[in-house]
Amino acid sequence: MTESPAAPHAESPAEHKAEHKAGSKADSRACWPLYEVFVRPRRGLNHVHVGSLHASDDRMALLAARDLYTRRNEGVSLWVVRSDAITASTPDERDPFFEPSGDKVYRHPTFYDIPEDVPHI
Amino acid sequence: MHDHTTPATSTTTQAATSTATSGTEDDHVYLSLAEAAPGPEGEGRWAYGTGFADPLLGVDTALPAGLDGADLAAYCLMLGDDALILAQRLIEWCTRAPELEEEVALANLGLDLLGQARLLLTRAGQADGTGRSEDDLAYWREEHEFRNVRLVETPNGDFAYSIARLLLFATTRGVLYEALSAHPDPVLAAVAARGVKELAYHREYATAWTLRLGDGTPYSAERMQAGLDAVWPLLEELFTAHPVERRVGVDPAELREPVLRALGAVVAEAGLTVPDVPPLATVLGRAGRDGVHTEALGPLLAELQVVARAHPGATW
Amino acid sequence: MVTAEVAEAVPAQTPEDRFEAVIAAEQRIEPRDWMPDAYRATLIRQIAQHAHSEIIGMQPEGNWLTRAPSLRRKAILLAKAQDEAGHGLYLYAAAETLGVDRAELTEKLISGRQKYSSIFNYPTLTFADVGVIGWLVDGAAICNQVPLCRCSYGPYARAMVRICKEESFHQRQGFELLMTLMRGTEAQRRMVQDAVDRWWWPSLMMFGPPDADSPNTARSMAWRIKRHSNDELRQRFVDMTVPQAEHLGVTLPDPELRWNEERGGWDFGEPDWSELTRVIHGQGPCNTQRIERRRTAHEDGAWVREAAVAHAAKRAAEHAAAAAAAEQHTEQENGK
Numbered sequence: 001m002t003e004s005p006a007a008p009h010a011e012s013p014a015e016h017k018a019e020h021k022a023g024s025k026a027d028s029r030a031c032w033p034l035y036e037v038f039v040r041p042r043r044g045l046n047h048v049h050v051g052s053l054h055a056s057d058d059r060m061a062l063l064a065a066r067d068l069y070t071r072r073n074e075g076v077s078l079w080v081v082r083s084d085a086i087t088a089s090t091p092d093e094r095d096p097f098f099e100p101s102g103d104k105v106y107r108h109p110t111f112y113d114i115p116e117d118v119p120h121i
Numbered sequence: 122m123h124d125h126t127t128p129a130t131s132t133t134t135q136a137a138t139s140t141a142t143s144g145t146e147d148d149h150v151y152l153s154l155a156e157a158a159p160g161p162e163g164e165g166r167w168a169y170g171t172g173f174a175d176p177l178l179g180v181d182t183a184l185p186a187g188l189d190g191a192d193l194a195a196y197c198l199m200l201g202d203d204a205l206i207l208a209q210r211l212i213e214w215c216t217r218a219p220e221l222e223e224e225v226a227l228a229n230l231g232l233d234l235l236g237q238a239r240l241l242l243t244r245a246g247q248a249d250g251t252g253r254s255e256d257d258l259a260y261w262r263e264e265h266e267f268r269n270v271r272l273v274e275t276p277n278g279d280f281a282y283s284i285a286r287l288l289l290f291a292t293t294r295g296v297l298y299e300a301l302s303a304h305p306d307p308v309l310a311a312v313a314a315r316g317v318k319e320l321a322y323h324r325e326y327a328t329a330w331t332l333r334l335g336d337g338t339p340y341s342a343e344r345m346q347a348g349l350d351a352v353w354p355l356l357e358e359l360f361t362a363h364p365v366e367r368r369v370g371v372d373p374a375e376l377r378e379p380v381l382r383a384l385g386a387v388v389a390e391a392g393l394t395v396p397d398v399p400p401l402a403t404v405l406g407r408a409g410r411d412g413v414h415t416e417a418l419g420p421l422l423a424e425l426q427v428v429a430r431a432h433p434g435a436t437w
Numbered sequence: 438m439v440t441a442e443v444a445e446a447v448p449a450q451t452p453e454d455r456f457e458a459v460i461a462a463e464q465r466i467e468p469r470d471w472m473p474d475a476y477r478a479t480l481i482r483q484i485a486q487h488a489h490s491e492i493i494g495m496q497p498e499g500n501w502l503t504r505a506p507s508l509r510r511k512a513i514l515l516a517k518a519q520d521e522a523g524h525g526l527y528l529y530a531a532a533e534t535l536g537v538d539r540a541e542l543t544e545k546l547i548s549g550r551q552k553y554s555s556i557f558n559y560p561t562l563t564f565a566d567v568g569v570i571g572w573l574v575d576g577a578a579i580c581n582q583v584p585l586c587r588c589s590y591g592p593y594a595r596a597m598v599r600i601c602k603e604e605s606f607h608q609r610q611g612f613e614l615l616m617t618l619m620r621g622t623e624a625q626r627r628m629v630q631d632a633v634d635r636w637w638w639p640s641l642m643m644f645g646p647p648d649a650d651s652p653n654t655a656r657s658m659a660w661r662i663k664r665h666s667n668d669e670l671r672q673r674f675v676d677m678t679v680p681q682a683e684h685l686g687v688t689l690p691d692p693e694l695r696w697n698e699e700r701g702g703w704d705f706g707e708p709d710w711s712e713l714t715r716v717i718h719g720q721g722p723c724n725t726q727r728i729e730r731r732r733t734a735h736e737d738g739a740w741v742r743e744a745a746v747a748h749a750a751k752r753a754a755e756h757a758a759a760a761a762a763a764e765q766h767t768e769q770e771n772g773k
Contacts, residue, residue, distance in 0.1 A: 055222065
């Protein structure tokens with residue numbers, strides 16, 4: 001394997017979104033922002049992170065979370081929060097590798113450019 | 122405790138703490154996965170819509186005195202066929218939705234409607250005394266015996282058309298189910314009572330998308346308006362009473378005012394125009410409730426029924 | 438919302454050491470941990486392929502959704518297709534924690550740069566195929582996936598726990614459908630045997646090439662991404678499936694299938710690996726149509742996704758303007 005780490009994407013997902021001008025030819029890559037989903041499995045328990053999903057607005061995120069993460073009655077309450085609204089620590093603040101993007105949760109979308117010549121990625 | 126009521130957290134913890142690397146560990150996981158979960162709490166319950174409890178649990182299925190069985194059966198067929206045919210159309214979206222989250226959502230709507238259809242068709246077979254099953258009624262009736270309104274049978278069109286259709290249907294059916302949850306037939310009342318909750322979600326889904334498309338890009342607003350324009354002529358039929366509806370159900374004319382008011386509010390908020398179009402004509406005064414449909418229903422039923430009809434008497 | 442993780446005390450000096458120590462201790466690597474580039478690349482490739490397989494895998498069974506011969510079967514099949522969309526979603530989300538986004542992965546799928554399980558390039562020709570896919574294909578998937586619940590990468594492992602629980606319902610519904618058909622008419626029984634004949638060998642190929650031809654296996658196993666070799670998993674699947682076939686009363690189409698007392702497992706014949714290679718390289722019966730369907734849905738949906746984004750942006754701008762106006766108002770009030 002010959003892949004090498006590339007610089008993180010300069011643009012945030014939100015900036016990416018703003019490029020799509022209303023009325024322009026639809027870009028099939030238009031992608032909704034990422035949300036993190038938290039479910040309270042039962043009364044008396046904390047909300048627990050269960051996964052994520054894409055939605056264009058908060059309400060859509062909540063409905064999609066209901067469909068996706070509680071369609072088998074797994075919870076009594078749901079939280080959704082935009083992933084880019086979460087501030088998280090790095091496991092190791094000394095690690096220079098993560099410093100440039102240190103406050104982006106889970107380093108979600110588009111932080112890696114994989115060179116085109118790397119097979120099967 | 123039942124397997125699937127276990128909170129996701131505890132299973133995650135189990136997996137995270139099970140650190141053995143042997144094959145036996147995986148075998149154990151596999152076996153626990155493969156344990157059957159029979160009964161109403163078993164896996165099959167997911168196939169009945171998003172309501173988890175059996176809506177007919179403890180409901181007396183005997184026909185109440187004073188209700189005409191043939192009328193009740195015809196009425197259940199009307200409502201059941203509406204749900205079945207729209208479910209079939211929603212199912213056609215599967216693998217074609219604009220985003221994966223919408224695949225899941227559209228399937229949920231389809232499952233809810235399919236669940237309602239099954240209960241209503243079953244009730245029809247009980248009420249008319251023939252004992253016909255949901256499948257007898259879904260797979261072995263001819264086109265002219267289907268009593269659904271024409272709104273639910275037209276082809277899906279684009280996403281905006283499907284959303285417009287859903288908006289009209291869910292808004293109307295939600296109001297109807299609310300009234301029917303006090304119906305003298307306890308089965309119909311129970312189906313309607315659960316349906317109210319399901320339809321509230323369908324209505325919110327359709328409303329939210331109408332707003333997004335109407336207030337999105339110029340192109341999406343154009344599509345959404347076109348969708349509303351195309352389905353609106355089919356709306357009048359939802360307010361037009363068949364004699365059976367007057368005798369045994371809710372007179373759909375009563376739905377007109379609250380439904381039009383609700384739809385008008387959504388359309389206005391979406392920045393669109395309530396279509397000013399005449400209703401689709403009937404054929405000698407007859408339409409879907411009389412078994413007189415559009416040309417779209419025949420091919421839909423041919424597809425729906427083809428396997429079942431190729432194997433008469435077979436069990437699936 | 439602000440979070441802080443409690444750093445786990447793994448004594449090590451370099452990130453490499455720490456990574457190796459976490460793996461050796463059977464702990465999970467989490468998204469923001471340092472990881473070797475090749476580990477990240479391997480996971481992205483594997484999780485994306487897995488996600489693509491769930492999404493493309495909706496098509497062969499979806500082919501029978503509108504024609505399912507009973508309303509109960511229709512509902513079950515729809516619930517299953519819905520689960521698969523959900524599984525694809527969980528997996529894309531797991532891949533996204535590694536620094537790729539779903540749109541990018543979808544582009545790679547529809548441009549053919551990333552693969553999905555070759556099994557879905559075979560056609561579903563009768564309703565019995567639905568049952569056989571549940572039994573054999575989902576059965577093979579479970580064999581592959583259960584060990585992944587203990588994969589070293591946390592988000593992938595957690596997604597798999599959820600997925601495996603739901604997959605078990607898929608396999609059971611498939612087996613139950615086949616049992617019903619085998620108790621049914623002669624035509625139904627013939628349908629089942631025909632479907633088994635067509636799906637058996639492709640199912641065995643789902644475990645990938647023989648270990649000798651699987652160069653990445655050793656490294657994936659060292660990284661605890663993979664727990665068992667392809668051949669081990671294939672053997673386990675055969676050993677589990679043969680008694681089930683007997684129970685059903687179907688014949689598995691392999692004349693070499695016999696019990697090996699010595700090693701306590703079933704001997705079986707060699708799949709046609711050249712066919713697998715052809716299918717992987719795009720010559721399968723359905724490769725073109727599967728990708729085309731996915732592409733069409735994605736492209737036809739573009740204006741819808743874009744409209745939702747535009748709507749959200751307008752609403753956000755309105756809120757911001759309202760908030761600014763309110764603030765100004767407050768300042769004026771205070772200034773009085």
